[in-house]
Amino acid sequence: MTEDRQLVSRALGGDRKAFEMIVRKYEQPLTSYLGRMTGEREAALDFAQEVFLKAYCSLASYRPAFKFSTWLFKIASNHLIDHWRKKKLPTVSIDQTVDDGEGPLSPQVPDPGPSVARKFELAEIREKIERALETVPEALRELFVLRHVSEFSYEEIADIKSLPVGTVKNRVFQAKELLRKRMEAS
């Protein structure tokens, strides 16, 4: 975190090498996040470039009181929202309860259905998650990816998305249960 602040400070002083170090540090986490959100590697790389460009141009507005990674991912998240708005893709409201057609996703007792863990090997589960993830509404998918792919804490995700922590926890849970049910059905 301190290293990020020092790099930002150097970059603001005109040290381009410092900004290149920032790019190298975050290129993979950012592309992994954008890749899961767009579903295409090439689009993810283009988006990542644009996000770094935006970050560079607005570096002076970064406040060192906040983590640089959450600031950068906030830019990325807003960039995705702009992209979806321009393309007018159907989006699911973050406050809307998601139903997969097999009942609500908040049962009060564990589902006694056939276990995904018993049916598949770990590598197979990963593949199925990747495929199922594309069908999860992006509002839930994004929070899931930020939590489990980008490895942000619930509090950091709440900062990035400007949402209450409880809402973030609930939506990540919804995404996971949706994935589990879709894997069971496959």
Added chain:
Amino acid sequence: MTSCPRPEDLYLYVEGELGPYDARKLEEHVECCPACRDALAERRVLHEAFTSLPPFDVPKDFARSVMDRLPEPEVRKARWLAPLVAAVSALAVGLAGFHFFTGLSIFEVLVSVNRFFGSVIAQAAPLAAKAFKIGRVLLEVAGGLMNTGLAGLATFSRVLGPQGITLLIGLGALLSVLAFFGARRFLRQGE
């Protein structure tokens, strides 16, 4: 036996995000509930899969291509340099022009310029003296007004008494704090 935990809590437990009290309750429950034990085992496997999804490959020259697209940083120029260069150029052009129109040598031009500025200063000196006098009178008036204001303030503080003054200072401090945070919030919104 306690009631079955919410599936949400199973995930939070696996992530280490459940509070110690709820975590202990869940562990006690899972000990004697086979269905929840199975459900927890499944969430563990899923959690392992969720957290080990492979990262996307990034080309080796990605950072380079980002750097190539960045705008060039603005080179900071000394602010005093441009006016100085303009003034020196104007002076040089003026002297050269004077030399061409009058046929005088540069030395004679410099002497003429010196005489011209000398005459300007000689005319401006009485005006400057008058301006100084006016300034002195204005300062005297301002001093008188300040004395009257201070005397009024002293009378006002006597009327208020120590409690009134404390209250006034407190209110002033409160207003200053509110103005400070209000301005900060306003500036943040504008970012």
